[in-house]
Amino acid sequence: MWGRNDLALGRDASSRFLPGLLAVMVFLAALAATGALSARGFIASWDARLDGSATVQIPPPSTGTGTRVERREAVMRLLRVTPGVQQARPVPEKTVARLLEPWLGAELAGALPMPTLIDLRLSADQPVDLTRLAERLENAAPGTMIDDHARWLSDARTLARTVTVTAGVVLVLVVLAAVLAVVFAVRTGLAVHREEIEILHLIGAPDRYIARQFQRHAGRLALVGGIIGVVLASGTLMGLRWWLTGTGPGSGPGADEVFSPAGLTALVQAAGFGWLEWAVILLLPFTAALIATVAARTSVLAVLARMP
Amino acid sequence: MVRFENVFMRYDGGPVILRDVSFRLEQGSFHFLTGASGAGKSTLLRLMYLAARPVSGQISIFGRDVTTLSRRERPMARRRIGVVFQDFRLIPHLSALDNVALPLRIAGTRESLIREHVPELLAWVGLSGHLDALPATLSGGQQQRIAIARAVISRPNLLLADEPTGNVDDRIAVRLLYLFEELHKMGTTVVIATHNENLVKRFDHPRLHMEDARITDRSASRSASAAAATTAAGE
Ligand SMILES: Nc1ncnc2c1ncn2[C@@H]1O[C@H](COP(=O)(O)OP(=O)(O)O)[C@@H](O)[C@H]1O
Ligand SMILES: [Mg+2]
Numbered sequence: 001m002w003g004r005n006d007l008a009l010g011r012d013a014s015s016r017f018l019p020g021l022l023a024v025m026v027f028l029a030a031l032a033a034t035g036a037l038s039a040r041g042f043i044a045s046w047d048a049r050l051d052g053s054a055t056v057q058i059p060p061p062s063t064g065t066g067t068r069v070e071r072r073e074a075v076m077r078l079l080r081v082t083p084g085v086q087q088a089r090p091v092p093e094k095t096v097a098r099l100l101e102p103w104l105g106a107e108l109a110g111a112l113p114m115p116t117l118i119d120l121r122l123s124a125d126q127p128v129d130l131t132r133l134a135e136r137l138e139n140a141a142p143g144t145m146i147d148d149h150a151r152w153l154s155d156a157r158t159l160a161r162t163v164t165v166t167a168g169v170v171l172v173l174v175v176l177a178a179v180l181a182v183v184f185a186v187r188t189g190l191a192v193h194r195e196e197i198e199i200l201h202l203i204g205a206p207d208r209y210i211a212r213q214f215q216r217h218a219g220r221l222a223l224v225g226g227i228i229g230v231v232l233a234s235g236t237l238m239g240l241r242w243w244l245t246g247t248g249p250g251s252g253p254g255a256d257e258v259f260s261p262a263g264l265t266a267l268v269q270a271a272g273f274g275w276l277e278w279a280v281i282l283l284l285p286f287t288a289a290l291i292a293t294v295a296a297r298t299s300v301l302a303v304l305a306r307m308p
Numbered sequence: 309m310v311r312f313e314n315v316f317m318r319y320d321g322g323p324v325i326l327r328d329v330s331f332r333l334e335q336g337s338f339h340f341l342t343g344a345s346g347a348g349k350s351t352l353l354r355l356m357y358l359a360a361r362p363v364s365g366q367i368s369i370f371g372r373d374v375t376t377l378s379r380r381e382r383p384m385a386r387r388r389i390g391v392v393f394q395d396f397r398l399i400p401h402l403s404a405l406d407n408v409a410l411p412l413r414i415a416g417t418r419e420s421l422i423r424e425h426v427p428e429l430l431a432w433v434g435l436s437g438h439l440d441a442l443p444a445t446l447s448g449g450q451q452q453r454i455a456i457a458r459a460v461i462s463r464p465n466l467l468l469a470d471e472p473t474g475n476v477d478d479r480i481a482v483r484l485l486y487l488f489e490e491l492h493k494m495g496t497t498v499v500i501a502t503h504n505e506n507l508v509k510r511f512d513h514p515r516l517h518m519e520d521a522r523i524t525d526r527s528a529s530r531s532a533s534a535a536a537a538t539t540a541a542g543e
Contacts, residue, residue: 008401199397204387205414
């Protein structure tokens, strides 16, 4: 791969612009790929976390509806006897207050009456009829609502799909642009080195010998550019992660924290940056080199084949 | 080895260079190619090293009609033909050694063999002190000797030299001619285009003479191996 070059392609303009161009391409590809992978990881993680869970929300008591504790106990009694509800756990008031704090401010959150939240774990084999349960909850404590996060998860899935498709489009465009850049460089090189190529032909070089000179050159430049791009992308991603999550590694939010800003940050962190993401990133320079090699070889052979 | 049959050659819009020319060069023959400047010596050689195609007629080399060779087939045929170009055609950014090594590298010869044979040959042509020199730093005569070394390094079956001694004095010219003689003794068919009447006289080889788009055999040679070179007039 690092063999000699009879054509001194290293002195061509392509040696100056191709690595930079391919660095940008690989940088974009790295961001797109990790964006897509993160979105998938994010959804998988939240599917696992939220699937089979639900949250019951009892609004603060108003006149004639019983006390806070009465209402909560009525709901808990009902939940305990509902088939399919494996566990019902009231969320401590302090936690609820903390959740609302960022939205309301500490003072207001302390002063306003809080709703009561109950975390449910639902059985997988015994599906709960949520519509019926909602009706019965309304009877037990008027104004009570149940949310199984289905809607939220479905929105999040749509978002993840959008991110994935966008990343896919970006990747295709990046590859296309990289191929075009290599083809352009190769065609320029063929024109610049026409005389030397003719000499090589006259002393018996087949087209693929010429192609080899160009493909090595392009592959090497793409590898260099790819490494630069990946270093930049890794730096950017790590910086972004650090900025979004603060320094320490977090455990991700609990189901009851999903809707808080702190929860959002934790989400990004939960999306995680695992070995798969790193493997994809580390493979990018080699992928770029391979694509450049194939593009260079193909275009050299195509141009030479049209010669008499 | 080389056979022209009713070959007609002219460049687009140019004068007729070969008019219905037929001749044969036997394997292992040695010919001088003479003729006035512009007579078509370079063109004739170009037809033989597959850099040009005739307008009509057949040219066979090594027993194959080369006017119909495909792009894929040409490189293998060319590797059996060593050419000393009139304008040398060295690759400017390669050293003397790398220029001479090119045919071997193209043929996939082991690098250790290249390191052994190329300096040896360069020494023979008097360039042992210039292995790493770039062509531009050498004189015309030195460049010409690199070109000759490159043409003979792979021991071609057919050696074509276009005025290979045009830039050197007679003493060196004779020495270079001995190099061709060596190849000739090993069985290579040699054609040398030259202006140098002294050389032609000094070496006892038949002569092909180009004039008026025809080739005449002026061999008057005593050499038994001299090939018949005949012109078929094509009226
Ligand atoms: N590539 C070319 N295109 C057009 N005409 C050419 C070309 N090469 C040579 N000629 C013309 O063909 C004639 C023969 O040239 P050439 O073969 O170089 O003769 P010589 O080598 O005997 O001096 C000349 O008139 C020359 O101008
Ligand atoms: Mg000439």
